[in-house]
Amino acid sequence: MILLTRRATFSASHYYWNPSWSEQQNEAVFGRCANRNGHGHNYTLEVTVTGTVDPVTGFVVDLKWLKDVIEEQVISVYDHRHLNLEVPEFADSIPTTENIAIAVWNRLEVPVAEAGGAMLSRVRVYETNDIFAEYRGEKGETRI
Amino acid sequence: MILLTRRATFSASHYYWNPSWSEQQNEAVFGRCANRNGHGHNYTLEVTVTGTVDPVTGFVVDLKWLKDVIEEQVISVYDHRHLNLEVPEFADSIPTTENIAIAVWNRLEVPVAEAGGAMLSRVRVYETNDIFAEYRGEKGETRI
Amino acid sequence: MILLTRRATFSASHYYWNPSWSEQQNEAVFGRCANRNGHGHNYTLEVTVTGTVDPVTGFVVDLKWLKDVIEEQVISVYDHRHLNLEVPEFADSIPTTENIAIAVWNRLEVPVAEAGGAMLSRVRVYETNDIFAEYRGEKGETRI
Amino acid sequence: MILLTRRATFSASHYYWNPSWSEQQNEAVFGRCANRNGHGHNYTLEVTVTGTVDPVTGFVVDLKWLKDVIEEQVISVYDHRHLNLEVPEFADSIPTTENIAIAVWNRLEVPVAEAGGAMLSRVRVYETNDIFAEYRGEKGETRI
Amino acid sequence: MILLTRRATFSASHYYWNPSWSEQQNEAVFGRCANRNGHGHNYTLEVTVTGTVDPVTGFVVDLKWLKDVIEEQVISVYDHRHLNLEVPEFADSIPTTENIAIAVWNRLEVPVAEAGGAMLSRVRVYETNDIFAEYRGEKGETRI
Amino acid sequence: MILLTRRATFSASHYYWNPSWSEQQNEAVFGRCANRNGHGHNYTLEVTVTGTVDPVTGFVVDLKWLKDVIEEQVISVYDHRHLNLEVPEFADSIPTTENIAIAVWNRLEVPVAEAGGAMLSRVRVYETNDIFAEYRGEKGETRI
Numbered sequence: 001m002i003l004l005t006r007r008a009t010f011s012a013s014h015y016y017w018n019p020s021w022s023e024q025q026n027e028a029v030f031g032r033c034a035n036r037n038g039h040g041h042n043y044t045l046e047v048t049v050t051g052t053v054d055p056v057t058g059f060v061v062d063l064k065w066l067k068d069v070i071e072e073q074v075i076s077v078y079d080h081r082h083l084n085l086e087v088p089e090f091a092d093s094i095p096t097t098e099n100i101a102i103a104v105w106n107r108l109e110v111p112v113a114e115a116g117g118a119m120l121s122r123v124r125v126y127e128t129n130d131i132f133a134e135y136r137g138e139k140g141e142t143r144i
Numbered sequence: 145m146i147l148l149t150r151r152a153t154f155s156a157s158h159y160y161w162n163p164s165w166s167e168q169q170n171e172a173v174f175g176r177c178a179n180r181n182g183h184g185h186n187y188t189l190e191v192t193v194t195g196t197v198d199p200v201t202g203f204v205v206d207l208k209w210l211k212d213v214i215e216e217q218v219i220s221v222y223d224h225r226h227l228n229l230e231v232p233e234f235a236d237s238i239p240t241t242e243n244i245a246i247a248v249w250n251r252l253e254v255p256v257a258e259a260g261g262a263m264l265s266r267v268r269v270y271e272t273n274d275i276f277a278e279y280r281g282e283k284g285e286t287r288i
Numbered sequence: 289m290i291l292l293t294r295r296a297t298f299s300a301s302h303y304y305w306n307p308s309w310s311e312q313q314n315e316a317v318f319g320r321c322a323n324r325n326g327h328g329h330n331y332t333l334e335v336t337v338t339g340t341v342d343p344v345t346g347f348v349v350d351l352k353w354l355k356d357v358i359e360e361q362v363i364s365v366y367d368h369r370h371l372n373l374e375v376p377e378f379a380d381s382i383p384t385t386e387n388i389a390i391a392v393w394n395r396l397e398v399p400v401a402e403a404g405g406a407m408l409s410r411v412r413v414y415e416t417n418d419i420f421a422e423y424r425g426e427k428g429e430t431r432i
Numbered sequence: 433m434i435l436l437t438r439r440a441t442f443s444a445s446h447y448y449w450n451p452s453w454s455e456q457q458n459e460a461v462f463g464r465c466a467n468r469n470g471h472g473h474n475y476t477l478e479v480t481v482t483g484t485v486d487p488v489t490g491f492v493v494d495l496k497w498l499k500d501v502i503e504e505q506v507i508s509v510y511d512h513r514h515l516n517l518e519v520p521e522f523a524d525s526i527p528t529t530e531n532i533a534i535a536v537w538n539r540l541e542v543p544v545a546e547a548g549g550a551m552l553s554r555v556r557v558y559e560t561n562d563i564f565a566e567y568r569g570e571k572g573e574t575r576i
Numbered sequence: 577m578i579l580l581t582r583r584a585t586f587s588a589s590h591y592y593w594n595p596s597w598s599e600q601q602n603e604a605v606f607g608r609c610a611n612r613n614g615h616g617h618n619y620t621l622e623v624t625v626t627g628t629v630d631p632v633t634g635f636v637v638d639l640k641w642l643k644d645v646i647e648e649q650v651i652s653v654y655d656h657r658h659l660n661l662e663v664p665e666f667a668d669s670i671p672t673t674e675n676i677a678i679a680v681w682n683r684l685e686v687p688v689a690e691a692g693g694a695m696l697s698r699v700r701v702y703e704t705n706d707i708f709a710e711y712r713g714e715k716g717e718t719r720i
Numbered sequence: 721m722i723l724l725t726r727r728a729t730f731s732a733s734h735y736y737w738n739p740s741w742s743e744q745q746n747e748a749v750f751g752r753c754a755n756r757n758g759h760g761h762n763y764t765l766e767v768t769v770t771g772t773v774d775p776v777t778g779f780v781v782d783l784k785w786l787k788d789v790i791e792e793q794v795i796s797v798y799d800h801r802h803l804n805l806e807v808p809e810f811a812d813s814i815p816t817t818e819n820i821a822i823a824v825w826n827r828l829e830v831p832v833a834e835a836g837g838a839m840l841s842r843v844r845v846y847e848t849n850d851i852f853a854e855y856r857g858e859k860g861e862t863r864i
Contacts, residue, residue: 037226040184058526082181094346202814238634325802328760370757382490418439469658472616514613670778
């Protein structure tokens with residue numbers, strides 16, 4: 001068993017806002033992120049799959065295929081979009097780095113598993129160079 | 145004479161839109177950047193000043209002072225903002241990387257000159273790792 | 289459960305010296321690092337916490353709070369300091385990358401746990417781009 | 433127990449080719465990587481060992497020693513070489529990122545173990561900034 | 577006038593060999609780079625153009641167009657290729673970083689000029705993180 | 721004419737202190753950098769030479785030779801040293817980033833010129849990722 005990772009990037013807008021709170025409460029908790037005009041980031045995504053190496057190809061999975069799956073399931077939906085306004089899973093969930101990592105996992109887990117030969121193992125999302133979140137699924141080890 | 149550079153970062157939203165054009169024309173020229181919900185980036189700014197080294201301090205300028213000027217003149221205005229909607233110079237100018245570089249120059253040229261001892265020499269703005277613009281003022285050499 | 293990481297940096301001096309050894313022995317084992325005038329590094333710290341995402345905020349922890357805890361417990365004590373001469377835990381422990389990782393863990397474990405909602409999961413310390421150490425506490429998995 | 437990592441780099445050529453397949457089949461599966469003239473990469477290697485910190489030195493292992501082992505066992509064999517044509521383990525195994533990670537593990541596991549005090553824990557190989565593979569040995573956890 | 581830069585990458589093989597020299601002489605001058613099996617790199621290219629900002633678009637040039645020109649003129653010819661064996665300009669010129677920078681300039685100067693609105697100003701080629709060459713054309717300033 | 725750059729790194733300690741000032745005055749101007757125990761950085765050096773490409777080798781200069789000159793003239797003197805206490809040029813000059821850039825220029829200008837074929841064109845010194853100084857000699861263009 002080996003782990004194989006592919007990075008991808010997308011640029012998107014978001015804001016942090018809990019609609020059940022007052023404006024004052026949102027600003028107290030979320031600070032500048034509560035600005036409803038939105039602000040944005042260049043997000044970097046690391047998608048890791050695990051499986052055995054196919055002795056015929058030397059591949060866990062075909063990285064071109066993995067790139068296309070990430071493009072189709074995530075980048076084409078998130079890139080150059082306003083996450084709160086245009087991406088369905090953030091209609092009622094705040095697009096924090098943590099929630100983006102979970103959402104990307106949810107978009108990729110089944111397509112990776114269905115392709116056979118490998119399973120999704122980890123999704124890491126960088127909001128900036130200094131902040132990142134990782135999700136490994138409901139059964140994943142959370143102790144790094 | 146020596147050149148001294150300080151980097152700073154800000155996260156902001158923007159879109160590309162020429163109000164004198166139809167929606168169709170905007171989309172034809174600006175593609176996904178014409179999305180009026182906005183998208184965003186982590187911008188990196190490199191501000192370069194030039195001057196002589198003060199033999200008493202070893203400084204061209206005090207980098208703490210330079211950091212504060214950049215913070216006050218640029219970061220506090222641009223960071224966590226929607227550039228088109230909240231930053232005055234982009235009310236009637238499209239916030240492309242080129243125009244952001246010129247706008248940052250215009251915000252910093254006088255404060256740096258007034259402090260004495262150094263002049264603004266170059267502003268470089270990275271929109272992503274792969275795209276950046278540089279401006280050196282109206283009298284600046286444009287041949288790198 | 290999800291993992292959330294925040295980076296921070298500090299610049300410090302150190303040297304490697306075992307006071308129970310002769311100068312010769314110290315130089316034989318530690319080479320140039322035994323220079324008692326000290327040398328220094330820009331250290332990069334990655335602090336990872338684990339917990340569940342609060343559905344109200346979308347946060348595992350408030351990253352602003354985590355930044356402040358790291359600043360207060362570590363950066364304000366280590367940055368622009370000589371680790372051997374000015375940081376208590378290195379009075380009788382050599383400030384190698386390994387020992388810095390353990391010391392940072394020891395400084396952060398209780399404050400993170402006391403805040404509720406998350407636990408410290410990993411501390412990674414980069415001495416240079418090419419050298420880093422990770423500590424996950426006494427109960428942590430050491431198999432990556 | 434703590435984890436200590438050292439990076440190293442090498443520049444090498446390779447191609448992907450399964451000799452039991454036709455040229456057409458190789459090109460269908462491997463695309464541009466099937467070009468028999470070869471192409472190349474700057475590979476980055478991260479070698480992680482685990483052990484306890486020696487209280488006398490503050491070291492898990494001497495990083496100078498670890499650098500020398502990586503140099504002797506891997507870099508001197510792989511750097512400025514054509515992996516398919518000049519490195520024995522790739523005579524009958526395709527030098528994909530996955531297989532390189534396993535090969536590096538196989539070259540380092542015994543020398544690290546024999547030195548005493550630490551065990552090889554993880555080998556990560558970056559082919560580009562966007563693609564990397566990790567191997568943790570046959571007994572290693574593959575869930576990150 | 578402003579400068580606008582776009583990065584691109586390609587992975588290629590090469591070797592250093594002067595056919596008018598003996599093998600011994602080639603190895604004396606070029607060392608490991610004289611290995612005729614070839615070795616390779618992930619090259620990073622920075623292409624800089626200069627011009628005035630079009631007030632209607634905020635562009636010096638359309639970065640999508642610039643990306644396509646670089647792709648068509650350079651990346652499609654160099655990527656996943658053996659530079660000595662497959663790229664015409666290196667049939668009788670050694671593909672050093674310096675010569676690659678000049679060759680890229682020669683491939684891009686006319687297409688950029690013909691598009692109108694901007695001129696090629698600088699080509700920078702990174703062979704590794706630690707080595708890069710810049711060319712600014714025959715009339716370019718060589719004093720940075 | 722073309723420009724060729726080689727990077728190198730060194731780790732060193734320093735402090736900022738003007739001996740003709742009181743302790744109070746030093747702390748007022750230099751802040752935490754006035755700490756006499758010293759603090760340190762991983763410095764990155766970019767040394768750029770300019771010349772014509774030798775058609776026989778494809779080189780402006782041999783990069784192995786350039787690496788050795790930088791090692792001999794700079795790295796062997798600065799690395800793992802306390803700049804104020806152990807490097808002669810900083811006995812009576814404060815080792816700011818600006819002064820280090822000038823000092824490196826002064827150490828390299830003659831050896832590069834004497835080797836023939838190229839001249840030193842630029843020295844850039846990064847103290848951190850966010851701060852760097854450039855020097856181009858007394859006759860150098862200071863307008864970037």
